[in-house]
Each structure stands twice: as structure tokens, then as C-alpha cells.
Amino acid sequence: MEPIEIGLIVSGGLLVLVLLGMRVAFAAGLAGLVGLIWIFWAKKNYGADDFGWALSVAVKTAGQVPHSKISSQALSLIPTFILIGYLAYYAGLTKALFEAAKRWLAWVPGGLAVATVFATAGFAAVSGASVATSAVFARIAIPEMLAIGYDKRFAAGVVAAGGTLASLIPPSAILVIYAIIVEQDVGKLLLAGFIPGAFSALIYGLLIIGLALTIRGFGPAVRGFTWKERIVSLPPVLPIFFVVITIILFVYNPFGGDAWGTPTEGGAIGAFVVFLMAVFRGMRWPQLKDALLETAKLSVMIFTIIWGVLIYVRFLGFADLPGAFADWITSLTMSPILILVCILLAYAVLGMFMDAIGMLLLTLPVVYPAVMALNGGEAVSAADSTFGMSGPMCAIWFGILVVKMAEFCLITPPIGLNCFVVAGVREDLSVQDVFKGVTPFFIADAITIALLVAFPAIVLWLPMRV
Amino acid sequence: MAGSSLVLSDDSTLSKIDRGLYRLETLMALLSGLAVFALMLLAVVSVSGRNFFNQPLPGYVDWIEQAMPLIAFLGVAYVQRNGAHIRMDIVAGALSGRTLYLVELITTFAILVLMVLMVWGSWSHFLRSFDFAAPLWSRDSSMDIALPIWPAKLLAPIAFAVLCLRLCLQIWAYGLAFWRNEERPVAVPLIADAATQAAMEAEHVSGHDD
Amino acid sequence: TEWNVSLWGKRRAFTEHVEKLAELVSQKTNGGFTLNLSYGGLSKNRENLDGISIGAFEMAQFCAGYHRDKNPSITVLELPFLGVDSLEKEREISMALYKHPAAVKDLARWNATLLMPSPLPQYNLVGVGDAPKSLGDFDGLTVRATGGIGAAMKSVGAVPTSMSATEVRQAIDSGVVKAVAFAPHAHMSFGVIESGNWWTTNLNPGTVNCPVVVNTDALNALSDEERDALMSSIDEALDHYIDNYNNKTMKAWGPALEERGIEQVTFTQEEIDAFREAAAAPAAAAWVEENGARGLPAQELYDFVLEQINQGS
Ligand code: NA
Ligand code: NA
Numbered sequence: 001m002e003p004i005e006i007g008l009i010v011s012g013g014l015l016v017l018v019l020l021g022m023r024v025a026f027a028a029g030l031a032g033l034v035g036l037i038w039i040f041w042a043k044k045n046y047g048a049d050d051f052g053w054a055l056s057v058a059v060k061t062a063g064q065v066p067h068s069k070i071s072s073q074a075l076s077l078i079p080t081f082i083l084i085g086y087l088a089y090y091a092g093l094t095k096a097l098f099e100a101a102k103r104w105l106a107w108v109p110g111g112l113a114v115a116t117v118f119a120t121a122g123f124a125a126v127s128g129a130s131v132a133t134s135a136v137f138a139r140i141a142i143p144e145m146l147a148i149g150y151d152k153r154f155a156a157g158v159v160a161a162g163g164t165l166a167s168l169i170p171p172s173a174i175l176v177i178y179a180i181i182v183e184q185d186v187g188k189l190l191l192a193g194f195i196p197g198a199f200s201a202l203i204y205g206l207l208i209i210g211l212a213l214t215i216r217g218f219g220p221a222v223r224g225f226t227w228k229e230r231i232v233s234l235p236p237v238l239p240i241f242f243v244v245i246t247i248i249l250f251v252y253n254p255f256g257g258d259a260w261g262t263p264t265e266g267g268a269i270g271a272f273v274v275f276l277m278a279v280f281r282g283m284r285w286p287q288l289k290d291a292l293l294e295t296a297k298l299s300v301m302i303f304t305i306i307w308g309v310l311i312y313v314r315f316l317g318f319a320d321l322p323g324a325f326a327d328w329i330t331s332l333t334m335s336p337i338l339i340l341v342c343i344l345l346a347y348a349v350l351g352m353f354m355d356a357i358g359m360l361l362l363t364l365p366v367v368y369p370a371v372m373a374l375n376g377g378e379a380v381s382a383a384d385s386t387f388g389m390s391g392p393m394c395a396i397w398f399g400i401l402v403v404k405m406a407e408f409c410l411i412t413p414p415i416g417l418n419c420f421v422v423a424g425v426r427e428d429l430s431v432q433d434v435f436k437g438v439t440p441f442f443i444a445d446a447i448t449i450a451l452l453v454a455f456p457a458i459v460l461w462l463p464m465r466v
Numbered sequence: 467m468a469g470s471s472l473v474l475s476d477d478s479t480l481s482k483i484d485r486g487l488y489r490l491e492t493l494m495a496l497l498s499g500l501a502v503f504a505l506m507l508l509a510v511v512s513v514s515g516r517n518f519f520n521q522p523l524p525g526y527v528d529w530i531e532q533a534m535p536l537i538a539f540l541g542v543a544y545v546q547r548n549g550a551h552i553r554m555d556i557v558a559g560a561l562s563g564r565t566l567y568l569v570e571l572i573t574t575f576a577i578l579v580l581m582v583l584m585v586w587g588s589w590s591h592f593l594r595s596f597d598f599a600a601p602l603w604s605r606d607s608s609m610d611i612a613l614p615i616w617p618a619k620l621l622a623p624i625a626f627a628v629l630c631l632r633l634c635l636q637i638w639a640y641g642l643a644f645w646r647n648e649e650r651p652v653a654v655p656l657i658a659d660a661a662t663q664a665a666m667e668a669e670h671v672s673g674h675d676d
Numbered sequence: 677t678e679w680n681v682s683l684w685g686k687r688r689a690f691t692e693h694v695e696k697l698a699e700l701v702s703q704k705t706n707g708g709f710t711l712n713l714s715y716g717g718l719s720k721n722r723e724n725l726d727g728i729s730i731g732a733f734e735m736a737q738f739c740a741g742y743h744r745d746k747n748p749s750i751t752v753l754e755l756p757f758l759g760v761d762s763l764e765k766e767r768e769i770s771m772a773l774y775k776h777p778a779a780v781k782d783l784a785r786w787n788a789t790l791l792m793p794s795p796l797p798q799y800n801l802v803g804v805g806d807a808p809k810s811l812g813d814f815d816g817l818t819v820r821a822t823g824g825i826g827a828a829m830k831s832v833g834a835v836p837t838s839m840s841a842t843e844v845r846q847a848i849d850s851g852v853v854k855a856v857a858f859a860p861h862a863h864m865s866f867g868v869i870e871s872g873n874w875w876t877t878n879l880n881p882g883t884v885n886c887p888v889v890v891n892t893d894a895l896n897a898l899s900d901e902e903r904d905a906l907m908s909s910i911d912e913a914l915d916h917y918i919d920n921y922n923n924k925t926m927k928a929w930g931p932a933l934e935e936r937g938i939e940q941v942t943f944t945q946e947e948i949d950a951f952r953e954a955a956a957a958p959a960a961a962a963w964v965e966e967n968g969a970r971g972l973p974a975q976e977l978y979d980f981v982l983e984q985i986n987q988g989s
Binding site: 516520521522526527591594599600601604605606607608609610612614 | 722726729741742743744745746785816818822826835837839852966969970971
Binding site: 033293296 | 502510542554569
């Protein structure tokens with residue numbers, strides 16, 4: 001049997017294991033290991049005596065992967081970003097943000113919902129994970145919206161959708177994972193998430209204002225805050241700006257001088273600042289221990305998927321499946337932009353059933369080389385390329401598109417994790433309620449994605465300047 | 467995708483062993499969290515060293531690479547105990563009783579097969595970097611300041627072995643649940659309905675602000 | 677017979693000899709013996725020796741400095757200021773060392789046989805900020821330099837910092853380092869020259885040694901015809917590599933510097949001699965002592981290399 005056929009069969013087997021409910025990390029690892037055994041045994045023409053050799057070589061090859069792939073400096077950003085989120089929570093930054101957003105923004109139609117969107121966008125700047133953001137704001141924002149007569153389903157939808165901003169706006173664990181799979185500059189990718197993230201928030205805000213203007217009694221504005229009240233709401237929020245500015249300055253210095261360090265260092269310094277704040281706000285060992293255990297749990301979960309999937313990817317390398325898929329994609333006669341749109345739609349479908357990180361890790365090793373080939377290769381110049389951008393810029397653009405798709409999947413039924421979390425926090429809301437309330441935001445997300453596809457400059461303007 | 471789940475306990479031997487092992491697993495997970503914290507402090511030292519004393523931390527990257535396995539591997543059994551390794555539970559969520567226990571038994575056994583092989587593979591990876599006759603017992607060293615790599619490599623088979631223990635315990639528990647057709651099996655993560663599960667996830671990030 | 681070959685990165689000047697070898701071997705055996713080149717799919721570059729030892733693939737490339745303890749014997753060629761001044765010479769000396777019993781034995785621990793080097797020219801610095809005019813200006817300069825070159829830079833007061841090649845661009849843009857030591861092809865492919873504004877033409881502190889190895893069992897399992905096809909192609913593959921590096925990469929290098937207005941800094945012979953004085957002897961002595969403790973005939977290896985270098989000139 002040809003390695004590519006083995007590759008396809010094993011990939012099918014992996015899908016069955018995942019559907020059966022085997023933990024994704026281990027299903028991928030097992031599929032990869034079985035695939036490696038098969039490939040090595042096939043190389044010896046399935047001789048009965050050679051099975052032991054094939055088993056041993058496959059096991060030793062797979063056994064290298066966890067240590068070899070995990071000990072990377074770039075990956076160290078992930079636990080750091082997760083830690084920041086938990087510490088920011090203990091530093092009381094979430095409540096302060098919502099209060100400030102309310103006093104400054106709630107005078108527009110649909111005011112409190114608009115304020116919630118921008119508060120989640122602000123928290124996104126210190127939180128690396130979407131689910132955590134939704135959970136926090138479900139507690140803070142929904143009660144206030146209900147108190148002034150918002151539809152409870154819509155209030156829940158706002159929070160579920162707002163949470164997704166955390167993965168585009170840096171810091172973002174998922175952007176780091178993308179950068180590592182495709183071996184691109186982490187700093188540039190993080191920077192590239194800024195404008196699309198803010199842009200998504202803006203589209204959300206406009207959508208809410210539009211709805212409030214057309215539907216009577218939809219979301220009353222909240223007026224009457226004095227300038228004094230507005231001003232005093234700002235100081236408690238300043239630490240967020242401090243953290244954001246710190247992280248930016250470590251990636252890129254807009255004033256023309258040297259940046260202060262690497263993204264790895266920026267993330268860590270940001271975490272340290274938030275840690276000091278949390279201590280100042282009364283965090284002690286029991287809370288810190290809780291934050292550390294939760295950070296460990298989430299980090300280990302992510303790293304286990306990473307090494308499990310990378311065993312499978314190592315097997316794909318031996319089967320040369322990514323090469324074959326790229327050849328196939330580039331041989332298609334469809335227009336390249338149509339192929340890209342089909343790939344994004346496939347992610348929308350897949351994302352209904354899978355979690356974002358697992359989805360990206362499983363698919364990107366095959367899909368990413370194909371997209372790069374479609375654009376004309378890794379080293380192509382903007383002038384010679386299909387999509388009008390150089391290889392590295394295409395990598396960034398596609399990364400932001402894919403992450404936005406993955407975020408979109410957090411609010412789509414049947415498995416929209418953010419919606420589950422919001423429903424879980426609020427006992428008066430069912431999952432169906434939240435899915436219903438979040439529906440308008442599908443439209444907003446579809447518009448955002450279409451605009452990002454049509455106008456890559458929204459994504460690339462900032463990274464091109466670095 | 468399921469995150470956290472519930473684990474029940476009673477005063478059976480099985481449950482006692484479960485809780486005993488859980489104490490070890492929690493300790494290892496906490497070490498992993500402390501390693502994240504150490505990483506943060508390391509960056510502070512490195513950045514201030516470079517900017518204020520023009521003296522960067524020698525081998526900063528090498529030290530990060532040494533810390534990563536601590537973070538990534540030590541908690542692996544803790545996460546399995548809590549059922550927090552993500553999975554799709556569309557199928558498993560629709561099953562109940564003996565059918566559910568059987569499916570769980572099979573997938574848990576498949577993980578055990580993988581992890582036993584991974585203990586073998588990662589142990590041999592460790593052995594290739596270890597040499598009793600060499601200075602610092604090292605046969606593989608980091609790029610910049612030549613730290614021996616074998617201690618970091620050794621963490622993988624150790625953590626994976628603890629995970630194997632946990633998996634054996636879970637197989638035992640699912641087997642028992644299947645045999646007795648238990649209604650409330652102990653020592654294994656139960657699939658909570660989506661709402662309960664989300665409430666548990668939310669618990670960790672709430673309760674402080676109000 | 678089909679062999680898998682583990683390389684990394686992309687096809688570039690640094691891998692041209694392996695590409696050529698694959699072409700020649702297939703030609704000579706009428707496609708009966710093929711080399712399947714994989715760029716990064718089979719292993720991480722720092723684990724290529726592990727993969728060879730396991731038998732996961734049959735041929736691989738790596739650099740000695742990635743893991744000193746895995747291959748102490750050949751790190752002798754990474755010592756600063758050995759005085760190698762051309763790719764041809766680098767090739768000759770590497771081939772001689774690869775046949776030395778101590779090196780053969782060292783790599784045999786990995787079930788590996790050294791096939792050929794990937795000769796690289798002397799490293800030099802590309803940097804940002806004020807160009808150094810004399811050795812004194814290196815004092816306090818943060819520089820990305822590893823191994824022997826790092827040690828050499830330290831001896832004149834520079835501050836060597838570590839990072840992987842992929843983080844270098846970010847580091848120089850962000851001021852984490854002010855200068856980077858690389859061979860010209862790497863200065864180009866990792867984008868250092870896009871940021872830098874000066875380049876040292878003749879510091880020449882040393883280079884790295886990156887052999888191509890094969891799995892010894894797989895080599896022995898080849899038929900006589902196949903082994904002949906492989907071994908007889910090495911010279912031609914290396915000729916092609918060196919020709920390509922000298923006539924394409926190095927030819928592109930000068931114009932690339934001029935295009936970007938990069939200042940070329942040339943040091944006087946006295947300065948270079950002083951640098952060598954400060955760096956070479958202490959580094960060599962440290963290397964001999966450290967590797968002697970490892971049970972390697974370190975002094976013998978060092979003398980052997982010096983002898984080879986002096987022979988030709
Ligand atoms: Na974020
Ligand atoms: Na979904």
C-alpha cells in the first residue's frame with residue numbers, strides 16, 4: 001500500500017475515535033502511532049519478523065515528540081497568557097472595565113449592550129481565552145442589562161459573542177498556536193489580531209445600535225452619568241492599558257525606537273504587572289494556588305493536544321499527505337478565492353462539532369501548505385502572488401481568518417462553548433435561549449469575515465508596518 | 467467538547483485509592499503551575515538584567531526550554547482524573563448505563579495502550595541523552611549554555627507512568643460500573659449535562675468580583 | 677531501495693549538496709535507489725541524530741553546535757580562529773576529520789556514519805546602530821552568537837545572547853541584540869540584512885560544522901552497486917554545493933549589502949590579530965580540557981585539525 005493511502009485510512013480511523021468520544025489528544029496520538037507502525041512495516045513488506053522492528057522504531061519516533069516539540073520558547077507564551085487571565089480576574093479588572101464602559105458608552109441606543117461589547121474587548125487585551133471572558137461577563141453584565149429591561153436572550157447573546165474577541169485581540173493562546181504550527185513570527189501575528197479584533201467589536205457595536213434603532217424598546221440607552229463620574233471610573237481601568245502598552249512595546253515600538261524585548265518577555269512582564277496588582281487587591285496564597293492550578297490544568301490540556309496531534313503530524317510527514325493535498329488543491333481549476341472560501345466554510349462546519357484548538361491542530365498541517373501553495377508558495381512576492389500578498393503576509397492573513405472562524409464556532413450550535421458557559425452561569429437561561437440571543441451576531445461575524453477576505457489590508461496594515 | 471466533569475467518591479477501596487492518587491496528581495499539577503510562575507519571574511530577571519545592568523541572563527532560552535516539560539507533562543494525570551482533556555461527547559453524551567461504561571472502558575483502554583507505548587518511547591528518548599560515564603551524565607545538551615537535557619526528558623516517562631496508573635484505576639472503575647450496572651459510579655469523571663459542566667467551568671472565574 | 681532524508685527549513689544553498697546527491701544516485705541506479713528529501717516532516721533538526729539512531733530515516737543533516745554533548749568530537753571544527761579561509765578548505769578538513777577514528781567512534785554511538793560536510797564560510801556580524809570602528813567598540817555590544825563564536829565575542833567584551841535562528845529577526849528589530857553572527861546565506865534568509873546597517877567583512881571568528889550522516893546499518897544493507905552510486909557521488913555533490921555557494925550566494929551577497937546601503941566595516945590586521953590573540957588560545961585550551969574529561973583524545977584531535985589546516989597552505 002502506498003504511504004498516502006495509509007495516510008488516508010489512518011486519518012479516517014482518527015475521525016472514528018474522536019466521534020466515539022476518545023479524548024482528542026490521545027486519539028490523535030494513537031492514530032499517529034498506529035500509522036507510523038504501519039508505514040515502517042510496509043517498508044519491510046510486512047515480513048512477520050519485521051513487525052517487532054517496525055513497532056520499536058515507531059514507538060521510539062513517537063516517544064521523541066512530546067519533549068522535542070514542547071521544549072520551545074514560543075510555546076512558553078501559552079501558559080503565561082493563561083496565567084494573565086486568571087490573575088486579571090483576581091486583580092478586579094473585569095468589574096472596573098464594565099463600570100467604565102457603562103459610564104462612557106451607554107448613552108447610545110442599545111447602550112448597555114454596546115458597553116458590554118467594548119468591556120469584553122478591553123478584557124480581551126489581558127485575557128488569552130474566550131470562554132473565560134464570557135464566563136466572567138455573564139456574571140457582571142447580564143444582571144445590569146436585565147435590570148433595565150433587556151430581553152434576557154439577547155443579553156446572554158451579547159456576552160457569548162463578546163467573549164470571542166479574546167482570541168483575536170492579543171494576548172491570544174490560539175494565535176500563538178497557529179504561529180507555531182505554521183512556523184511564522186508570533187509577534188507579527190499577535191499584532192495582526194489587534195485591528196480585526198477591534199473591527200469585530202465595532203461591527204458588533206454597530207449591529208446593536210442598528211437593532212436598537214429599529215426595534216422599539218429593544219435596548220434603552222443609559223444616560224445621566226456626569227463627567228465627574230466618568231473620569232473617576234478611569235483610574236481602576238488604567239492597569240489594563242498599562243499591560244496592553246507593555247505587551248505592545250515588547251513587540252513593536254511605535255515611537256521609532258527599539259522595542260523592549262520579545263513577545264515571550266512581553267507576555268511574562270504583563271503577567272507580572274497583573275500579579276502585583278492582584279496582590280495589592282488582596283490576593284493571597286489560597287487564591288494564587290487556585291489560579292496556578294487552573295493555569296496548570298488548562299496549559300496541560302492544551303500541551304497534551306499539541307504533542308498528541310504532533311505525533312499524528314509526524315506520521316503525516318512520513319506519509320507525505322500534506323504534500324499530496326497541496327498538489328491536489330493547486331491542480332483544481334476553480335478560482336483560488338473560491339477555494340479559499342470553501343476552506344473557510346469547511347472550518348465553519350467542522351467548528352460546529354469541534355473545539356477550536358483541536359480543529360486547528362488537526363487540520364492546519366494539511367490545509368496551511370495548500371493555502372500557501374495556492375498563493376504561489378512561502379517565498380512568493382506580492383507581485384507574483386495569487387492573492388496579492390507576499391508569502392509571510394498570506395500566512396498572517398490566513399491565520400487571522402482561521403482564528404476568526406474558530407471564534408465564530410464558539411457561538412454556533414450545536415456545540416458553541418461560549419453559549420454553554422453563559423447558560424451555565426445564569427440559571428434562568430437555557431442553552432437554547434443563548435443560541436437564540438446570539439443569532440444576530442452570526443450576521444455580524446459573517447460580515448466581518450467577508451470584509452477581512454475582501455480587504456486583506458484590514459489585517460495586514462499593522463504587521464506590514466513592523 | 468467537554469471540559470471538567472464530576473468525580474464521585476464513597477468509602478470503598480477503589481475510591482480511597484482514587485483519592486490517594488489524586489493527592490499525588492494535585493501536587494504534580496501544582497508544581498506545573500509553579501513552573502509557569504517561575505517562568506514569569508525568569509522573564510522579569512532577564513529583562514531587568516538586560517535593560518538595567520546590560521547583563522542578560524545567560525542561557526535564558528535554555529532555561530525556558532528546561533521549564534516547559536515541567537509545565538506540560540506533570541499535570542497530565544490530574545487533568546485525566548478530572549476529565550478535562552477535551553473530547554467530543556456527542557455520542558458518549560447520548561449513551562447511559564452499561565453501554566456508556568462499555569464505550570468509556572474501550573476508549574480508556576485505548577489510551578492506556580497508547581500511554582504504555584509512550585512510556586517506552588519517551589524512556590528510550592531519555593536513555594539516548596543519558597550516559598553514566600559522561601560528565602553530568604549528559605549525552606545531549608542545550609544549545610547555548612550546554613545544560614544537560616536528560617532531567618527534562620525524564621519528566622515525560624515519569625508523568626506518563628502516573629497517567630498509566632490513573633488509567634488502570636479508571637478501567638477498573640468502569641469495569642466495576644459495567645459489571646454492577648452502577649447508577650453512580652465512583653472514581654471516574656461523569657458526563658455532566660452541558661449546563662452543569664459550564665457552571666463548573668464558570669466557577670473558577672467567578673465568585674471573586676461579587 | 678528508498679531512503680528517507682531528514683532536512684529542515686526550505687531548499688537553500690545549505691542543502692544543495694543533498695539535492696544533488698539525490699539526483700545523481702537516482703540517475704546512476706536508473707531510479708533503483710532513491711533519496712526522499714523531507715524538509716522538517718520527519719524530525720526536528722535537533723533530534724535528527726536520534727532519528728538516525730532509531731532507524732526512522734536513513735540520512736540526515738544537523739549542526740554540531742546544536743548539541744555539543746551528542747557529538748563532542750566534531751565540535752573541534754567550531755573553535756574560533758582556526759584559520760580556515762575558504763569553503764574548499766573547510767570541506768577538505770571536515771572530510772579528513774570525519775575519517776578520524778575518534779570522530780567515527782563518537783558518531784557510532786548514534787549508529788551514524790559521517791558522509792560529508794555542509795561547508796559554510798566564516799561567520800561575520802550584521803548589526804544595527806553605530807558601526808564599530810575598533811575592537812574596543814564591541815565592549816558591551818549585545819550579540820546573537822552561539823558556541824565558539826559566542827565565546828570569542830565574549831573575549832572582547834561583547835555580551836552574547838542566545839535565541840533560535842527564527843527569533844533573530846524579532847530580536848534585532850526589538851533591540852534585544854545589536855548584532856547577529858551568521859553566514860551570509862543565513863543573514864539573507866532570516867532577514868537580518870533588512871534591519872542591519874553595518875557588516876563586518878573580515879572578523880572571521882569561525883563557523884559551524886554541519887555534517888550529513890547516514891544510518892550505518894542502512895548503509896551496510898545497500899547492494900554494492902547502490903553503495904557505489906552513493907559514495908561515488910559525494911565529490912560531485914560537494915563540488916556543486918561549493919560552486920553554488922561561491923557563485924550564487926556570495927555573488928548575491930555584495931549587491932544585497934549595497935542595495936540596502938549597509939556599511940561594510942573592515943578591521944586592520946593588527947586588530948584582527950589582537951582579537952585572535954584574546955579568543956583563540958583560551959577557547960582551544962578550554963575545549964581540550966573539557967573534552968579530555970569526556971574521554972576524547974582531545975589534544976590529538978585539535979592537533980590533527982591544525983595540522984590539516986597548515987598542510988595545504
Ligand atoms: Na486576548
Ligand atoms: Na460550535
